[in-house]
Amino acid sequence: MENTEKKYHIWTSGCQMNVADSRRLGSSLEKLGYGFTDQAKNADVLVLNTCVVRQSAENKALGFLHSIRPLKEKNPDLVINLMGCLVGVRGTEKLQKQLPFVDVFSPPSDPGPLIAYLSQDADYVAETNATRNRFALMDGEIRIPEHERGKLVSAFIPIVYGCSHACTYCIIPYQRGIERSRPVEDIITEARSLAEQGVKEITLLGQIVDRYGKDLENGENLADLLRILNDIEGVERIRFLTSHPSYFDVDIMRAVAELDKAMPHFEVPIQAGDNEVLENMKRGYTQEDYRDLIAKIREEVPNCSIATDIIVGFPGETEEQFEQTYQLLADLKMDVAHLARYSPRNRTVSKRQMKDDVPDAVKRERFHRLESLQKTIASEINARLLGETLPVLFENKVKGRWRGRTSTNKLVFVESDDDLRGQVLPVHITWTGPWSMQAQMLTQAPSPIILDA
Ligand code: SAH
Numbered sequence: 001m002e003n004t005e006k007k008y009h010i011w012t013s014g015c016q017m018n019v020a021d022s023r024r025l026g027s028s029l030e031k032l033g034y035g036f037t038d039q040a041k042n043a044d045v046l047v048l049n050t051c052v053v054r055q056s057a058e059n060k061a062l063g064f065l066h067s068i069r070p071l072k073e074k075n076p077d078l079v080i081n082l083m084g085c086l087v088g089v090r091g092t093e094k095l096q097k098q099l100p101f102v103d104v105f106s107p108p109s110d111p112g113p114l115i116a117y118l119s120q121d122a123d124y125v126a127e128t129n130a131t132r133n134r135f136a137l138m139d140g141e142i143r144i145p146e147h148e149r150g151k152l153v154s155a156f157i158p159i160v161y162g163c164s165h166a167c168t169y170c171i172i173p174y175q176r177g178i179e180r181s182r183p184v185e186d187i188i189t190e191a192r193s194l195a196e197q198g199v200k201e202i203t204l205l206g207q208i209v210d211r212y213g214k215d216l217e218n219g220e221n222l223a224d225l226l227r228i229l230n231d232i233e234g235v236e237r238i239r240f241l242t243s244h245p246s247y248f249d250v251d252i253m254r255a256v257a258e259l260d261k262a263m264p265h266f267e268v269p270i271q272a273g274d275n276e277v278l279e280n281m282k283r284g285y286t287q288e289d290y291r292d293l294i295a296k297i298r299e300e301v302p303n304c305s306i307a308t309d310i311i312v313g314f315p316g317e318t319e320e321q322f323e324q325t326y327q328l329l330a331d332l333k334m335d336v337a338h339l340a341r342y343s344p345r346n347r348t349v350s351k352r353q354m355k356d357d358v359p360d361a362v363k364r365e366r367f368h369r370l371e372s373l374q375k376t377i378a379s380e381i382n383a384r385l386l387g388e389t390l391p392v393l394f395e396n397k398v399k400g401r402w403r404g405r406t407s408t409n410k411l412v413f414v415e416s417d418d419d420l421r422g423q424v425l426p427v428h429i430t431w432t433g434p435w436s437m438q439a440q441m442l443t444q445a446p447s448p449i450i451l452d453a
Contacts, residue, residue: 008034009043013060014051016241017109017205018084020156022049025083025111026145032118036147040068045079045118050086052171054343061086065099072101079103081114088175089162108176109161140189144197153395153422154237155199157190158182159225160206165244167271168282168354169314171345172207181206181213184220188228195234200422201393202229204240210247223255230259236424237393239409241267242309245285245293253300264301265409268293269309269338273328274321277314280354287328294332305381305408307336310370313363314342315354322366329373335381335408337374339367378434382410385429385437392427392439394420411436 008029012022025047026036037043046068050061065082072078083106087095092105106113144152162177163170191202204225206212213219220228222240229238238261243252248268256262272278275286285293297304310325329337341363344351392412394404401413402420413436414420414427427439 005035006033006044007037007042008045008047009037009040010047010049011040011064012049013064014049014053014057014085016156016203017158018049018051020158020205021084021109021111022047023145023148023155024109024142025049025114027143028111028115029118030143030145032115034118036145038147041071043078045081045114046071047081047083047114048086050082050084052085052175052345054340054345056343058086065102069101079114079118081106081117083110083114084108085172085175089177090174109158140186141193142190144194144199150198151396151421152194152197152199153393154201154203155194156203156205157187157194158206159187159204159212159222159240160209163207165208165284166282166349168280168349169311169342169345171348174347176207179208179211179215181211181216181219183216184213184225184228187225188232191229191232191235195232198422200235200424201237201239202235204229204238206240207242208244208247209240210243210249210252221251223251226252226255226259226262230261236261237407238262239265243268245270245283245290248293248297250296250300253297256304257301263407263409264304265307265335265407266297266301266304267307267309268297270325270328271309271311272314272317272321273310273325274317275324277317277321277325280316280350281311281314282349287324291328291332303408305335305410307338307409308332308334309338309340311340311342312366312370313358315350315356315358317342317358326369326373329370329377333377333381334374335378335410337370339370339374341367375434379432382432382434382437385410386432388429389426389442390429390439391424393424394422396421412439413437414439414441416441 010022010026012018034045040046048061048064051057072080080102081104082102085108087105087107089107095105104114104117159182161180163173164179166173194202210222212222212225226238229235243266245268256264270290271281271283273287278286344356390406392404392406394402396403401415404412406412426442428442429437429439431438
């Protein structure tokens, strides 16, 4: 029999939130009867879930959009859905004119427009339109798309949509809208439904995840939420990101220290180490505040790991100011540093009011200096783990080796013919590098001793 099932393909770029949104959309499409294809050229519905945090990400999205245009010319019935931060939350009239071959435009985290477009059910369309942006399609229950079902070990759960902080360089608040926390019941339902489908690890997402609940009346905060989720059967590990230094409080640190499932790894971006640059970025803290925070985290959650984000070449950043960032990273010795070169973004304060005056070559040179510093730091930190036995949650096999993570989020590769997927197993660390480690399975556990009656 000929397979007449219509197919969808989702191209996803950018942050973890987009990964979560794409999976949610895939789940909704499968409810409508569409099946997954990993080939854009075979799709009847083609979704581009986009990122514009830096110009390079925007170029990537526009490049892919350009590359699929011939598909639409060949097959006018193909439905093209542009989603995410390239679309934003402010209406789509201009984009519709610029991109006439796109059929549907969807704001970030909103499967509504596509589902409404595809659905022939007028009531359903009216309902999704009426409830758009009120989480109508995000209400918790999620059926993992078929191609990932039974294989997905670790999944993201958005808990705060949007952002109201307005760092001067950042486009996200403009594209994702104001901060909205998701009702706690929806998050619990989603975590339960993921766990029932075999997911072992959940990572809670928000641009400033520590602000969870601050916009809800008498709402639970992030620490409360961690305590609630810790009781869900089947969930073995809980993580969250991204934290903001001004909102990451002791309550959250203590919840992590106290809860067995909350993992001791934090993502707390500094962005710059110089106070004037931090002020120009409108981050709301000083480098001294940040140093105190890191010391406090390490005191409350010993043996934790911490990642940071840094932007080099922000407008006006002098060599001396950059050296403050370098020194801060050298002093604090973070486990991971995500580095980026400043990229002016439309509508942001830094683009409108400041000059992008650090030459690209200088940005690149600063980037490389931090990168090589971080390589040394991470090598040293990880080398201390050599010979240790650590529990690792295994996710998938990559080039013949099982890939997993320690509780502190470090990547570990192990050779084994067994099916390790979804298991937390102690392994013996045999090699460490700056970005990953290798380990061996412990020798077969001794069989249980059974005494004769
Ligand atoms: N809400 C999170 C994540 C934001 S986006 C936070 O506040 O940290 C992820 C990272 O991209 C940021 O931490 C920042 O380091 C970087 N970034 C954001 N805007 C940028 C820009 N205009 N140019 C270069 N990097 C940028």
